Amino acid sequence: MKNILINTAWRKIGSRKTYIISELDPVEDYQTTFYKDRWINEDGQEQHLIITFSLKYRAYRRKIRGRQIEKAxxxxxxxxxxxxxxxxxxxxxxxxxxxxxxxxxxxxxxxxxxxxxxxxEERYGGFHAVCTNLEDKAEAIVRINHKRWEIEECFRIMKTEFKARPVYLSRQDRIRAHFLTCYISLVLYRILEKKLTEKFPEENFSCHEIIKTIRNMNMMISPGDGYIPTYKRTDLTDALHEISGFRTDLDIVSNRIMKKNLQQ
Structure with missing residues (x-):
């Protein structure tokens, strides 16, 4: 295992080049999954060992571990x-x-x-190993396996940020409505996250940061004038306005403009 985790000779899907982990670009390579593989024999059974590394996955694990350290x-x-x-x-x-x-x-x-x-744990951050007896190419297995931690992250977001659990409901229709609301929120968040990542790949805004910012983007009604923002303008609010195509951080947002924003 230690030999396969050395810094050099990593590959990525669709490329014949090899890469050095310590020399990866934190912006350009952030979304990319790199891998190594080899066949091993354990207890007389042939297995395909595939190790993957991702800067994004390392950041994700660091974020979780940071919260756990605070609890500890x-x-x-x-x-x-x-x-x-x-x-x-x-x-x-x-x-x-x-x-x-x-x-x-x-x-x-x-x-x-x-x-x-x-x-x-920090030393092995970003790495993930899987053993399989499938004879598919390593790239195909890497594509599938890459989705596993993202699915895990979706469940974590549903539980922590959207408070999907515990459920203090008893009627079946209300329980379904609760989880449907959480699921729609997750879909909207993922679309928003994708747009932010594509437009501002160098920023790496966290899930907690994005959701907390949106929740705090409140407006105060000014009778006869419109709406006045009561939140602090940040790089993230600027980015959210940029991908949305409208702004709410003006001195006063008129009723006409607000209606237009809502329609958009």
Whole structure:
């Protein structure tokens, strides 16, 4: 595994060139998935090992791990937190010491951030491995496998940003309406994200940043005049206006212009 993760000789779909991971362009190569593959034999079974690397996937994992580190820091005072740990639980980033520096058993355990664990996860950030007995070309498998983490991200967005769960409803029609609303919101967000990425590939706006900005773009009604923006203008609001084809950050947006914006 270590040999296949070396920095050089990476490929991408549709190209015969080889690439060096450390020399990738953070803008031009952000959306690209690079891969290596080879056949291995484990316990007498032939398997196709495919390793992929993506700058976008690395940024995605860093963002998740950053939130988990924040949770881990806020829970340092709770001494029973390490009773259960899973691969996606923030508790995995904590270590617990029951012995003093003199080798004696401590009455109280010392819980702290496991910096070695965090560094190890950062080292492998952006990589993903899959083993299969399919005889398809590596490029075809990479195309399919690339969608898996994006699907995972969709579920995470539905759960965190759109509060799809928990559901405090009992009637079936209302439960369906709730999830339909969340799903439509996700589709609209993905379309918006795609347009932002195509128009401003160097920005890399995060999901949380985009949704929070849109939610805060409030307007105050000025009777007889129209609407006055009450939000702060940023690079992201400028980008949103650019891809939308209209602006709401003027001193006063007249009723006529607002109606036109809504129709558009």
């Amino acid at each position: 820091i806020s829970s340092l005072d709770h001494h029973s937190i390490l009773t259960k740990r899973s691969t996606n639980d923030y508790k995995r980033l904590l270590s617990e010491e029951h012995i003093t520096r003199y080798g004696e058993v401590a009455e109280k355990s010392l819980v702290e951030l496991d910096m070695k664990k965090i560094a190890e």
